[in-house]
Amino acid sequence: MTIKIECRTIARGVAEGEVLLSGDALSFLGNVDPKTGVVVDPGHAIYGECIKDRILVFPHGKGSTVGSYVIYQLKKNNVSPAAMINIDSEPIVAVGAIISDIPLVDRLDKDPFTIFKNGDRVKVDSTGGFVELMNR
């Protein structure tokens, strides 16, 4: 059974992947290695995890606006997330997602940290304005 959750569209697109939950906000400049997609900040909630091809769920972005270009670099290096889900998007991640063609949504009807577990298969249809939790 799939569960469909309405959300707000920030960057259009459709993608599917396995969920990676990060309770911490993310600064793409500094927290993530743009060559490997691995989170390199030892103090971060998902330190050591690789964000490549994941449905990356985090509260919001933070830090330098150059972070938008780091997201673009991740995409060019084929190590970017498949899609991103925020509680509330802010401009750094929003702009980074748009220039990199990575679907981004926020303000889900249900709290993503309650409804998703790490490894869940999720489809983000940002163009359609919904997220689907598959195979439950």
Added chain:
Amino acid sequence: MYLTAEEENVLDGEQGETLRKAMEILVALGDIYGADGLIPVKSAQIAGVSYKTIGDAGLEWISNLEGTVKVPSILNPAGMDMLRWKEMGIEPEFAEKQLEIIAAYEKLGISSKCTCTPYYLEGFSATCGDHLAWSESSAVSYANSVIGARTNREGGPSALSAALVGKTANYGYHLDENRVPSVSVVVDHELSGSDYGALGYIAGKEIGNRVPMFHLASTPTSDELKGLGAAMAASGAVALYHVEGVTPEAKQVHFDKPDENITIQRSQLDEVYETIIGNDDDLECDIVAVGCPHCSPEELNNIADLLEGKKIEKELWVCTSREVAQRYPDVVKRIEESGSKVLCDTCMVVSPATEGHNCMMVNSGKALAYVPGMCKVPAMYQKGWW
């Protein structure tokens, strides 16, 4: 957010991929901040120019864009003087990438004049109430506060999107209700010259991203206001401030007195002058850099007067825009006769040429806030340049 039929068409890609992306960025920002729609802008100023900042990823993204900007658009300072980069000690590999970035922007119809003071340039003047899409934090502060124009602090890609579309999302400082002061700052001793940068350095940390109303004992010049605003945008995130009896909106609009009141003492400013930021040791400064933000014609003239008949013993950089330097070749010549360098298109904060110095002396609260962290060079603040 409401879009006209034409704007919807752009968002659906009917005018090509570049404009579709640009519109998607404007709409996303508008949605995030609750804008009701898009508004036309008079000009755009685009950050994300120095190769040091945006790297290969930024260069690639800009290079892939197509089309022409719809309003006069100009760039933030780059990592080097476009003509004298060799003299600055810039590596050829860096220079090549930097020139590629500028060329990519020029292809889109953007002026390659790189400056944080577009308001001194032909075609970029603004008046009270004009809507703009500027990105450099001191230019945003000057436009909002000293001119009374209206702009948010746009990121590089969003300013570029606004330039390509000719519009920006109507939120933040474009709206009356967000321009009301929420904190008073009182300074009851006389200030002059670099005191204003020191005041901004202190006040910015306390104000954060709020809108302050200053009550000052002295009347600042527009150059002094430039220094105050630049420092507050660097040590804090102040994009708009008012000065009672001085700035245009403070004169035109009756604002209620804010509940919170901050008083800044002379002793707090003196502390700024006494500390070397970024190092505990008693370092000897080996370079002096002025022109953050870029020098106005008046400031260049004052520097030329101070240097008249003198030879410098330490390296001295005077940063300004190329257009202002070209407008006053005699003043530039008088400055350079002392052995100083008048550098255009760049500054001590964004150029890699700053790195490797021992300690930099500055007269800018903004440079004091950024040079130690961004360039890893300790910085000290100098009193009373002019």
